[in-house]
Amino acid sequence: MRKFLLSILGLMALFIGVASAAPTAPAADKKILIVLVGDSTVNDEGGWGYGFKKYLTGNVACTNTAANGRSSKSFITEGRWDKALALKGDYYFIQFGHNDEPGKGPDRETDPKTTYTQNLARYVDETRAIGAQPILVTSLTRRNFDASGKLHPNLMPYVDAMKKLAAEKHVPLIDLHASSVELCEQLGPDKVAAFNPVKDGKPDTTHLAAGARIVFAGLVVADVRKTVPELSPYLLAKPKLDQ
Numbered sequence: 001m002r003k004f005l006l007s008i009l010g011l012m013a014l015f016i017g018v019a020s021a022a023p024t025a026p027a028a029d030k031k032i033l034i035v036l037v038g039d040s041t042v043n044d045e046g047g048w049g050y051g052f053k054k055y056l057t058g059n060v061a062c063t064n065t066a067a068n069g070r071s072s073k074s075f076i077t078e079g080r081w082d083k084a085l086a087l088k089g090d091y092y093f094i095q096f097g098h099n100d101e102p103g104k105g106p107d108r109e110t111d112p113k114t115t116y117t118q119n120l121a122r123y124v125d126e127t128r129a130i131g132a133q134p135i136l137v138t139s140l141t142r143r144n145f146d147a148s149g150k151l152h153p154n155l156m157p158y159v160d161a162m163k164k165l166a167a168e169k170h171v172p173l174i175d176l177h178a179s180s181v182e183l184c185e186q187l188g189p190d191k192v193a194a195f196n197p198v199k200d201g202k203p204d205t206t207h208l209a210a211g212a213r214i215v216f217a218g219l220v221v222a223d224v225r226k227t228v229p230e231l232s233p234y235l236l237a238k239p240k241l242d243q
Contacts, residue, residue, distance in 0.1 A: 029059070030059070031059045031061065032059065032060055032091065033060075033063065033087065033088070033089040033090050033091075034089060034090065034091045034092075035062075035064075035084055035087050035092045036049045036062065036063070036064040036065060036093050037065055037066060037075065037081070037092055037094045037095070037123070038075075038093075038095035038096055038137070039066060039067070039068065039069065039070050039071070039095070039097075039098050040066070040067070040070075040207060041095070041140045041207065042064070042066035042093075042095050042137075043066040043067060043068065044213075046197065046204075046207035047066060047207065047208060048140065048216040048217040048219075048220055049066055049217075050210075050213040050214075050217070051213040051215070051216065051217025052217040052220055052221065054239035054241070055235050055236050055240075056235065056236065057233075057234050057235070063089070065080060065084040066095075069099055069108070071098075071100040071104065071108040071109065072096035072097075072110055072123070073100065073107070073108055073109070073115065074107055076119065077107070085126060085127070085130060088130060088132075091133045091135060091228075092123070092127045092134050092135065093137055093174070094120070094123050094124075094137065095137035095138070095139060095140075096139070097155050097158035097159065098139055098206065100158055101154075101158070112160070113157075113161065117161050117165055120136065120161075120165050121169065124169050124171055134172075135171070135172045135173075135174060136162050136165070136171050137174040137176050138158075138159045138173070138175050138177035138178070139155045140176055140177065141180040141181045141184065142154065142155070142206050143184055143195065143206075144205050145184075145192075151181050151184055151185055153177065153181055155177065172227045172228050174220055174224060174227060175223065176216070176219060179219040179222075180219060183215075194209070194211070194212075195208060195211070195215065195216075196209060196212075214239050214241070218239065
């Protein structure tokens with residue numbers, strides 16, 4: 001897996017232009033706190049949050065409050081958002097969509113045109129109210145290919161709603177959905193299969209195997225450098241891989 005991961009990271013350097021980028025500036029003296037908010041595709045166990053931490057310098061603390069099965073609605077109603085705000089972070093990365101979809105039940109599902117947008121607006125407004133910077137992240141794509149090797153994204157109503165809100169409220173947007181679709185289609189279904197954890201004998205095309213958590217975090221980091229440049233001094237050029 002480590003050899004495969006290194007080869008994928010090398011390909012990503014070409015894909016996102018990291019290899020030709022200027023060296024990372026020395027880390028700023030001020031220590032900051034980044035808080036991750038979202039569902040299981042963000043948390044440390046099956047999402048990109050684990051890999052994201054591997055890209056951070058020693059001057060960054062990162063608390064991942066993302067939780068399995070949560071939507072933009074249930075994260076609030078369960079009191080998880082209040083606890084995240086109480087951390088008084090400097091930056092809040094916010095990603096929801098997978099569990100907001102129809103069929104997830106009344107405690108979780110939202111309408112992208114109404115309740116989902118309203119929830120995101122609350123996250124943004126309340127983050128700003130504590131003097132922190134909200135950063136919206138579109139949902140990681142599910143990795144389901146058709147016979148032609150194309151993905152069939154089913155989260156677009158939520159992706160589009162988040163993009164619209166980000167533009168209206170002038171919030172930095174990390175378009176992980178677009179970059180994850182592009183990377184998966186470039187790699188193809190055979191290579192992407194290595195990203196899928198196996199659950200009950202079947203590949204899980206939503207969550208991420210250990211190495212994939214670093215790969216997709218790299219997409220987030222690449223976009224952060226462009227979209228939130230003041231965070232660049234806190235980001236490593238390469239992830240700290242476990243020995």
